[in-house]
Amino acid sequence: TSYSNYLTVEKEGYMHCSRRFYTEANTTRFLTIIMPSDKKDAFFTSSKATEYTFDDNVTIHFPADAYALENGDNYDGVVVVSTFSIAGDDPQLSDKMPGNLEGITKDNQTNVLGSYGMINVELKSSAGDKLKIKDGYEVRLDFKVPDAMLNNAPATIPVWYFNEDEGIWREEGSAVLNGNLYVTQVKHFSYWNCDASFPICPWKGTFTYDDGSPAANLIVCITIDGLNTTQCSTTGYDGSVVGSVAANEPMSLKVLGYCQDYLLESPLGPFSESGD
Numbered sequence: 001t002s003y004s005n006y007l008t009v010e011k012e013g014y015m016h017c018s019r020r021f022y023t024e025a026n027t028t029r030f031l032t033i034i035m036p037s038d039k040k041d042a043f044f045t046s047s048k049a050t051e052y053t054f055d056d057n058v059t060i061h062f063p064a065d066a067y068a069l070e071n072g073d074n075y076d077g078v079v080v081v082s083t084f085s086i087a088g089d090d091p092q093l094s095d096k097m098p099g100n101l102e103g104i105t106k107d108n109q110t111n112v113l114g115s116y117g118m119i120n121v122e123l124k125s126s127a128g129d130k131l132k133i134k135d136g137y138e139v140r141l142d143f144k145v146p147d148a149m150l151n152n153a154p155a156t157i158p159v160w161y162f163n164e165d166e167g168i169w170r171e172e173g174s175a176v177l178n179g180n181l182y183v184t185q186v187k188h189f190s191y192w193n194c195d196a197s198f199p200i201c202p203w204k205g206t207f208t209y210d211d212g213s214p215a216a217n218l219i220v221c222i223t224i225d226g227l228n229t230t231q232c233s234t235t236g237y238d239g240s241v242v243g244s245v246a247a248n249e250p251m252s253l254k255v256l257g258y259c260q261d262y263l264l265e266s267p268l269g270p271f272s273e274s275g276d
Contacts, residue, residue, distance in 0.1 A: 004022055007033075036120070040082060043078055081122070085117070089146035089228075094232040103169030116194040116196075155177050161193070207264070214238050216236065218256065220255050
């Protein structure tokens, strides 16, 4: 039996981080969480519409007069922006992102996700108070699709926000492919993620060396071939990884060693939703 766990990490000077992972009795798991700095990336006057591009990954179109304090009072002044963007082809995406690549659809189904890119946005006043988007306003996000993923990118893709309390992604809206950009509108800020969605299949793999000893603390990456999206996890002391994969999809498996060299490459699946 495997158990779902949700770990949160906080440190002064960094954005809130988390990880959802699976455990089994009498097994030790390894986690890597890369914490982004909460550095100030941009400033603008709330009364003027403006746009910024961050890390050449995401452009945010900030509307005028759209900001309020957490208590709902209107805010008129300098808006301070902190961001953290993750490209869909970032090899460290699984270490940088919150939660894991599972989400709750608008139909309340738990699905596996395939990410084309995500961003976290935090807004504050010049005095350091948290800000939010006022009711009735939306902010446009343009996600750049990595070149290696563009040919397989769907014309329309669901958009998900990360619910910090639940520790899982929730579907809210969609994005339309315009050239090499996924374009969407959002009404609030947290982590936002452009993801294809698949039925979930429970999966466990156990890896050993030639002498039969457990291949512990190695990185196992699974790519959904049809979209070229990848998620990774780390083998435990017993050489196993436990989690979920996309059902009914051909995939590719790679195992990386301590020096990021490929120890194993193999096709994987497709599997049914029951895991067969």
